[in-house]
Amino acid sequence: MNILVISNNYPSPAYPARGVFVYNLIQQFCKLGHKVTVISPRKLKMSSFRKGKSYGVENCEVYRPSFFSVSSLQLGSFNTYRIAELGQIKGVQKTVKKNNIQFDVVYTHFMINGIIAVSALKEYGKPIFCAIGESDLVSFTKRYPKKYFDQSISGLNGFIAVSNKLKGQLMSYGIPEKKIFMKPNAVDLQRFYRRDKGDMRKKFGFPNELKLVAFVGRFMPHKGPLRVLEAVEKLDNVGVLFIGSGPQDPKGESVVFKGSVPSFEIPELLSAADVFVLPTQKEGSCNAIAEAIACGLPIVSSNIPxxxxxxxxxxxxLVDPMDVNALKVAIHSVISDNQKCLEMSKNALDYAKNFEIGDRALSILNFIEARMKDKTALSK
Known part of the structure; x- marks a missing residue:
């Protein structure tokens, strides 16, 4: 197939870490023999000069039209995001026409891109599919007038939801269950696998005498880095690797490492740890958790769907993500019992086979092709 991908969350030389999980999936589409073209609209301020880095081998043709944005502010019944949306719609239209892009199907990542594609590409009459990976759709839909939102999602021919929660929310908007394929996010097991713990600690200069907790994600309140730090500070001989960045700033003697790293270093840092901890309050499908499982780490996380x-x-x-004492107890129960830790690690590695990105890409494309072959399904 000729697949046109619309995603404003896709890496570039200027922003190599942006949308890496989307990039990884789309590259798998290419490896499965499909011709893929990506249109990734970017804000004007992102178009200014910035020293670039390689974000990996690119097997797609990628276009990055610019658009003007004034953020997302609610002014009465109007949300200023609609200005940016119009800019992206026009950018997609101009890019397709100028470059005479031929496509059989449109794959969009995140609902905003699905809605953009419906408006931008309706004249072509091609089926449009949308991957839903947001942590929540309810708050997101408030930026749109209800009639416009309902009309837009009715123009989408199928949905890939990364969690049962999101599948349920789609159905609450009147989407038939047969139009939804639920498949959690996955990882490239050729890149994310367990390395020798001692070797990785030596490489990064981490002490061998400490038990190490790994946290990966944005340093945001809903992700809970400061709750992790508070829990660990109540334990003896335990340190934390805070991998990421954000407005919160975990500090203290328990912080062994803090900062963003290239994607290839994440599995190495995970392999240096004893347990992965993420007390998140909301997710779509958490890539960081899938990556930690692939590296064989026991998981302490949130008791949410x-x-x-x-x-x-x-x-x-899985515990209440806001209960610091429950986090402390869970972490201690893993790191204080070497046999339990080893068993959980082995079980994680076995389970990681369910998160292979190539299998996920193939199952998504099989769902799309099945919908496309069923002409009556595309009209419902």
Whole structure:
């Protein structure tokens, strides 16, 4: 197939870490023999000069039209995001026409891009599919007038939801269950696998005498880095690797590492740890959790539906993400019992086979092709 991908969350030389999980999936589409063209609209301020870095081998033709944005502010019944949306719609239209892009199907990532594609490409009459990976759709839909939102999603021919929570929300908007394929996010097991712990600690200069907790994600309140730090500070001989960045700033003697790293270093840092901890309050389908599982780490995370979709009790302990004492108890129960830790690690590695990105890409394309072959399904 000729697949046109619309996603404003896709890496570039200027922003190599942006949308890496989208990039990884789309590259798998290419490896499966499909011709893929990506249109990734970017804000004007992102178009200014910035020293670039390689974000990996690119097997697609990628276009990055610019658009003007004034953020997302609610002014009465009007949300200023609609200005940016119009700019992206026009950018997609101009790019397709100028470059005479030929496509059989449109794959969009995140609902905003699905809505953009419906408006920008309706004249072509091609089926449009949308991957839903937001942590929540309810708050997102408030930026649109209800009639416009309902009309837009009715123009989408199928949805890939990364959690049962999101599948349920789609159905609450009147989307038939047969139009929804639920498949959690996945990882490239050729890149994310367990390295020798001792070797990785030596490489990064981490002490061998400490038990190490790994946190990966934005340093935001809903992700909970400061709750992790508070829990660990109540334990003896435990340090934390804070991998990421954000407005919150975990500080203290327990912080062994803090900062953003290239994507290839994340599995190495995870392999240096004993347990992965993420007390998140909301997710779509958490890539960081999938990556930690692939590296064989026991998981301590949140007792919320979207995390339950990813974690099996054989390698995870799920608690109230706001309960610091429960986090402390869960972490201690893993790191204080070497045999338990080893068993959870083995179970995580076995379970990681369910998160292979090539299999996920193939199953998504099979769903799309099945919908496309059923002409009556595309009209419903």
């Amino acid at each position: 979207e995390v339950k979709d990813q974690c099996h009790p054989s390698f995870s302990i």
